[in-house]
Every structure is written in C-alpha cells, then in structure tokens.
Amino acid sequence: MKGLGELERTVMEVLWAREDAGLDAATARDVSRALAGDRDLAHTTVMTVLDRLAKKGMLERERDGRAWRYHPVASREGYVTELMLGALNETGDRGAALVHFVRSVSEDEAAVIRRALADITSPGKEPPA
Structure with a gap:
C-alpha cells in the first residue's frame, strides 16, 4: 500500500x-x-x-x-501496519530490517512488542495466518 x-x-x-x-x-x-x-x-x-x-x-x-x-476501509493502525509491511518488502533481508527496527524502539515500545509476541505464541493460541 x-x-x-x-x-x-x-x-x-x-x-x-x-x-x-x-x-x-x-x-x-x-x-x-x-x-x-x-x-x-x-x-x-x-x-x-x-x-x-x-x-x-x-x-x-x-x-x-x-x-x-x-x-x-481500514483503521489508522491497519494503514500504518500496511506501510510497515510494505517497507519490509523493500529490503532484501527482512530479518535484519526487523532486528534493526527493534533495536531502535524505546523500552516502552519494546515491552509492547514482547507482550504482543507472548500473546500470539502462548500455548493454545493459533498463530496468525
């Protein structure tokens, strides 16, 4: 997008x-x-x-x-998510881009990311499609 x-x-x-x-x-x-x-x-x-x-x-x-x-059609957050995913698609190494991104966020933002990852990887949860 x-x-x-x-x-x-x-x-x-x-x-x-x-x-x-x-x-x-x-x-x-x-x-x-x-x-x-x-x-x-x-x-x-x-x-x-x-x-x-x-x-x-x-x-x-x-x-x-x-x-x-x-x-x-989409929420503000949904739109921003699409922009972020589009930017990831522009790199040849998504993993490296993600690592660089995560290292650049604040501690509060890192905590949000950790909670989201724990939520989607907890036992009994289906991984997102």
Whole structure:
C-alpha cells in the first residue's frame, strides 16, 4: 500500500477521528467543516480528495440522497501496519530490517512488542495466518 500525500493524510485523519468518536460516515461537507479551522480549502478540493481516496481503496462510499458518505476501509493502525509491511518488502533481508527496527524502539515500545509476541505464541493460541 502506498503512502498518502499530505492533504490525503489530513482528510484521512478527519475520517479516522470521526470513527474513533463513534460518528457515522462523513460527507464532503462534514470533512470541509472539520478542516475549516486549519485549512482554507475549496469544497470541490475536498470532494476530489475523497473521490481519489475512494478510488485508491482507502475509503468506501455510499449514497445519501445527493451526497456521498465516506468511511475508512481500514483503521489508522491497519494503514500504518500496511506501510510497515510494505517497507519490509523493500529490503532484501527482512530479518535484519526487523532486528534493526527493534533495536531502535524505546523500552516502552519494546515491552509492547514482547507482550504482543507472548500473546500470539502462548500455548493454545493459533498463530496468525
């Protein structure tokens, strides 16, 4: 999965924040309003970015009268995971890249990794596909 441009990331952050808050899918107008304080964007620009994100498979959309409602296909964490896996695929030695990554994380982050590994490798647990 490719990275997003700055404006695409900003729009996705609005949609992920709405999802985190338990709100329904957003219209282009909802996104425009959410961005109004930070950016001076034409409504048509927001519509174009939403359409582009839907074509990239980042968003699903459904008709709501004359408008479209958009919601993310994946969570923010799922998207970042795909970016990380894509970066691993770019190296000739995934193991070496993983070791280098793990050595660069903070102690708190290392503890999170240890807990996740213990969780997926504990007896009785099926390994992930």
